[in-house]
Amino acid sequence: MSVKIKKTIKKSLLICNIEFEMERFFIFCLHPKSRRFCFESDFEIQEGIEGTIRVYPRGTDDNILENWISVITSVRTKSESDIYAKLDLSIRSFDGLEKIEKLSAYYRFLHSREEVWDMSKFTTTQNILQHGGKFIGPMGTLKLYLTLSVHLDRTANRWISSIYDAPVRRRLREMLKNKTGEQRFDIMFTIGKCQFQAHRQVVKCHPVVQGILQRSDPQCQLFDLPNFRPDSFENLLIDSYMDSSLFCKRCFIDRKKGAWSCCNAKNKYGS
Ligand SMILES: [Zn+2]
Incomplete structure (x- = not known):
């Protein structure tokens, strides 16, 4: 399986677009090829964060009659900083007009050293074979596209600016615990015994928070985050x-x- 990786950085997000090309994929979809067979490849996201992808042309589940294309992706981190990641997967037709995709709705906090995305039922093998000419190229090749968005908690730049901003950050920290009691908060997050109140319109711009908010209905004000x-x-x-x-x-x-603006602080840092 050949691998091509393209990386872009957008604010605190590192976006990796990875293209996997599997030659002769077609013949591994058919009986008598074993269900145990898989295409496998490692990829590196950045220093200290790497992953492995496995693609099973006939699925991972022996107990169902139908064959599914299963994709199991794992990401491992040796990094000391906290990492949130989201994974989207697609197969596109060679004419570029159609695609089969599975998108993750939210970011996961990589709290263990290895996180696994199990897409055992990505699409039926039959679905790909039926539209053979669309999705399977010359030489029986199938291309799989994986987008991994990784939020980096502490990049070098942010670390430096957080030292300069320390007094404001300290005040924000107190505010989020609602110790000052002077804010018009409209949402609350709970993690175990900890509670954080916040302004929806401010925090919803953050990609990780955006994912959390999108999972619930727009009126929801209370969010429980047991895995964070x-x-x-x-x-x-x-x-x-x-x-x-x-x-x-x-x-x-x-x-x-x-609406009315509080002061003439133009700069987002309020100075
Ligand atoms: Zn102001």
């Missing part, structure tokens, strides 16, 4: 307040879009 770590999530909320122009860091209040 409190201090790491708190940093993430603080980052979103630091980055947002909808919260004034001078007056320490939220600014309604298009």
Whole structure:
């Protein structure tokens, strides 16, 4: 299996587009080829973060009659910083007009050293074979596209700026625990015994929070996050307040879009 990786960085997100090409995929879809057979490849996202993908042309489940294409992806980290990741997978037709895709709705916190995305039922093998000419190229080749979006908790740049911003960050930290009691909060996150209150319009710009909010209906105000770590999530909320122009860091209040502005602080850092 051949691998091509393209990486782009957008704010705190590292987006890796990886293309896997499997030659002679077609013949492994058919009986008597074993269900145990898989295409396998390793890939590196950045130093300290790497992954493995396995593609089973006839699926991983022996107990069902129908054959499914199963894709199992794992990501491992040796990094000390906290990492959130989201994985999307697609097969595109060679004319570019059609695609079969599975998108993850939210970011996962890689709290263990290895995180596995199990897409055992990606699509039926029959579906690919039926439209053979569309998805299977010359030499029986199938191309699989994987997009891995990784949120890096602490990049070097953010680390330096967090030292300069320390007083504001400290004040935001107190505010999120609602110790000051002077904010018009409209949502709350709970992780075990920890509670964080926040302004929806400010934090929703953060890709990880956006994923959490999208999972529930728009009226929902309470979000339970059993798999997250409190201090790491708190940093993430603080980052979103630091980055947002909808919260004034001078007056320490939220600014309604298009409404009266608290002061003339143009800069998003409130100075
Ligand atoms: Zn202001």
